[in-house]
Amino acid sequence: MSYPTPSLHGLVTTVIQPFQPFLNSSNIMLHAASTADSLRSQPFLQQALQLLQPFLTLSLLFYIPLAYCGIYLVNMVIAELIMYYRLRTIPTVGTANFFTYFIDTWTSIWNTRDMVAEGYQKYYGGVYKFPQIGGWMIMASGTDMVDDIRRAPDDELSFNEALEDIFHTGGTIGDHVVHDAYHLNSLISLTRNIEAYIGDLRDEIVSSYNTNIPLTKEWTKVNVTNVGRSLITRATSRIFVGLPICQDPEYEANCINFILEVVPAAVILQLSPRLLAPVLIKMFANIPKRVRDGVKMLRPIIEERLAQADAGLDKEEMPNDMISWLIADAKGPQRTVEDLTSRILFLGFGSIHSTSGAFGSALYHLCAYPEYIGPLRQEIEDVIEQEGWTKIGISKMYKLDSFLKEASRMVGQSTYHVTRKALKDFTFSNGLVIPAGASVSVATHHMHNDERFYPEPEVFKGFRFYDMMTFKDGKPSHQMLTTSADYLSFGYGRHACPGRFFAVNMFKIVMAHLLLNYDIRFEEEGRAHPPVTAIGNAIFRYSDVPVMARARQT
Numbered sequence: 001m002s003y004p005t006p007s008l009h010g011l012v013t014t015v016i017q018p019f020q021p022f023l024n025s026s027n028i029m030l031h032a033a034s035t036a037d038s039l040r041s042q043p044f045l046q047q048a049l050q051l052l053q054p055f056l057t058l059s060l061l062f063y064i065p066l067a068y069c070g071i072y073l074v075n076m077v078i079a080e081l082i083m084y085y086r087l088r089t090i091p092t093v094g095t096a097n098f099f100t101y102f103i104d105t106w107t108s109i110w111n112t113r114d115m116v117a118e119g120y121q122k123y124y125g126g127v128y129k130f131p132q133i134g135g136w137m138i139m140a141s142g143t144d145m146v147d148d149i150r151r152a153p154d155d156e157l158s159f160n161e162a163l164e165d166i167f168h169t170g171g172t173i174g175d176h177v178v179h180d181a182y183h184l185n186s187l188i189s190l191t192r193n194i195e196a197y198i199g200d201l202r203d204e205i206v207s208s209y210n211t212n213i214p215l216t217k218e219w220t221k222v223n224v225t226n227v228g229r230s231l232i233t234r235a236t237s238r239i240f241v242g243l244p245i246c247q248d249p250e251y252e253a254n255c256i257n258f259i260l261e262v263v264p265a266a267v268i269l270q271l272s273p274r275l276l277a278p279v280l281i282k283m284f285a286n287i288p289k290r291v292r293d294g295v296k297m298l299r300p301i302i303e304e305r306l307a308q309a310d311a312g313l314d315k316e317e318m319p320n321d322m323i324s325w326l327i328a329d330a331k332g333p334q335r336t337v338e339d340l341t342s343r344i345l346f347l348g349f350g351s352i353h354s355t356s357g358a359f360g361s362a363l364y365h366l367c368a369y370p371e372y373i374g375p376l377r378q379e380i381e382d383v384i385e386q387e388g389w390t391k392i393g394i395s396k397m398y399k400l401d402s403f404l405k406e407a408s409r410m411v412g413q414s415t416y417h418v419t420r421k422a423l424k425d426f427t428f429s430n431g432l433v434i435p436a437g438a439s440v441s442v443a444t445h446h447m448h449n450d451e452r453f454y455p456e457p458e459v460f461k462g463f464r465f466y467d468m469m470t471f472k473d474g475k476p477s478h479q480m481l482t483t484s485a486d487y488l489s490f491g492y493g494r495h496a497c498p499g500r501f502f503a504v505n506m507f508k509i510v511m512a513h514l515l516l517n518y519d520i521r522f523e524e525e526g527r528a529h530p531p532v533t534a535i536g537n538a539i540f541r542y543s544d545v546p547v548m549a550r551a552r553q554t
């Protein structure tokens with residue numbers, strides 16, 4: 001039995017017609033013609049399937065992804081509507097209209113800081129919300145509410161869930177790293193061993209300075225961001241993975257690129273449907289490659305160290321670095337090269353990004369306020385003479401500590417910190433409620449620049465905290481690493497930065513070496529601290545404002 005096939009050629013080409021702009025038209029038309037020819041000799045079902053084949057292929061290519069994106073958008077809008085309804089009683093900065101809210105989530109990238117400031121002025125002591133990419137952010141202000149956040153247990157206000165929302169940890173840092181955070185124990189070893197490794201830390205800092213800023217009589221132009229990253233990456237890596245790999249430029253570049261790619265990757269994961277994200281990440285922020293390269297570079301060292309540990313080598317006999325501390329704390333599946341490398345990259349992310357940012361702020365403040373250089377040099381020289389480059393010596397650099405803390409107060413790393421996600425409805429002591437699923441944070445920048453806590457907050461007073469210091473049992477108050485409800489650069493409460501003891505020691509050695517060995521100034525003498533740009537919650541310095549440095553002549 002034969003079937004009429006008079007216009008098969010036309011039928012096949014008609015099906016394909018709408019997709020022609022997307023396709024290589026000559027190929028598909030040839031395929032259509034040959035399909036029509038071959039159909040004439042086929043049984044019905046086969047003919048039908050063959051007839052539909054181009055259409056099915058095109059459906060797979062276009063309709064299914066289109067439907068997927070549609071479902072994704074509908075899902076997202078429903079989730080946003082539910083949250084919009086649940087947050088209706090919390091005052092809003094920006095639009096309170098659901099539809100224009102979507103536009104505001106985008107425009108907020110450029111005016112987050114202004115919105116947070118507006119809410120801080122209007123609703124101080126309470127809460128307010130503003131739109132940002134990823135949904136509403138609720139801000140709490142005033143030290144009482146900050147203390148409520150500090151006291152809240154993790155099953156009410158979760159640090160990890162907030163971290164997951166911000167960094168989309170599954171596709172960036174690794175969920176296993178965040179949710180199985182045994183490395184927090186290893187950070188205790190990092191703090192306990194400061195005295196033991198402080199000589200190595202300084203040695204690496206000196207060596208890195210010599211690579212980055214030549215000690216010559218001529219002035220050299222210094223790119224603050226690049227040099228800061230290099231100094232801190234080398235210093236951190238010396239204590240994390242040791243010599244010689246810490247001085248390998250390829251290893252250094254991989255640590256820095258990992259850090260630079262986490263945020264773009266998190267943005268991609270936030271904005272794109274789950275299925276497309278891996279492709280986009282590969283194209284624009286290749287985190288998996290950074291991890292693979294890290295694994296490749298660290299494998300021989302980690303494998304040797306695991307073998308030493310398995311052979312029963314004592315903790316004291318192992319090299320005194322982060323690899324050994326992690327291995328000592330790791331169990332079962334945590335003892336793999338891949339897992340250990342992910343943690344080293346993650347801890348590097350915590351260390352390098354924030355400490356090099358603080359370095360930039362301190363260096364610009366030193367150039368903008370050169371009158372501090374003399375007294376700081378004097379203090380450092382006196383302390384080194386009495387104590388040497390020891391932990392106790394570094395801790396006695398009180399003026400330097402105060403200067404660095406003041407620089408971080410004025411120009412911090414972000415507009416808001418101490419972000420937590422409510423896992424249950426959370427009630428503040430003043431009765432205000434945050435519904436489950438919402439995120440809450442603290443307007444750190446505005447608290448740090450609030451007259452209530454810091455008189456004349458707009459004035460840079462390098463010795464502000466030094467003047468406030470009191471000594472109880474020999475321990476000074478108001479140090480950079482002391483957290484409090486009104487000083488939040490290191491966060492607050494049980495999740496306050498566990499790396500801050502290491503960070504402050506490293507930062508002080510970096511600055512002390514610079515002060516003792518270099519003269520520094522802005523290229524354009526007498527200029528002020530360059531303005532910073534706030535994009536979303538992040539603060540960016542203008543790295544195109546260079547600093548000039550030469551071997552110390554003064």
Ligand code: HEM
Pocket residue numbers: 159181184190347348350351352354355358413417418419488489490491492493494495496497498499500502503
């Ligand atoms: C100037 C340098 C640094 C700054 C300003 C800084 C700041 C912060 C802040 C604000 C938090 C969140 C705290 C909270 O939400 O309450 C944090 C957490 C953290 N930081 Fe740092 N940090 C610095 C250096 C370091 C270093 C050197 C390391 C590692 C060696 C590190 C590792 C961590 C880790 C692992 C967490 C998460 C803590 C947890 O899971 O409970 N940070 N840091």
